Amino acid sequence: MNDPTLIGPCADYEHDLVDLHDGTLPPARAGIVHDHLGHCARCQSWLTEFTALDVRLAGELPRVLVSSAS
Numbered sequence: 001m002n003d004p005t006l007i008g009p010c011a012d013y014e015h016d017l018v019d020l021h022d023g024t025l026p027p028a029r030a031g032i033v034h035d036h037l038g039h040c041a042r043c044q045s046w047l048t049e050f051t052a053l054d055v056r057l058a059g060e061l062p063r064v065l066v067s068s069a070s
């Protein structure tokens with residue numbers, strides 16, 4: 001149970017964390033989420049894991065697109 005991706009972030013913030021990561025979260029809401037991240041280790045850990053996972057997926061995506069396009 002030490003893997004934050006299995007535990008997940010707070011339900012109220014999960015979608016906000018994804019939007020924050022994507023840069024699509026409204027600034028007013030982003031401030032609230034950042035404030036929450038400041039005192040919620042669970043959401044912090046989840047966002048870190050999510051970002052790492054997203055980077056890995058982004059690194060693999062171009063190869064998938066190239067192979068399917070050819």
Ligand SMILES: [Zn+2]
Nearest residue numbers: 010040042043
């Ligand atoms: Zn939280």
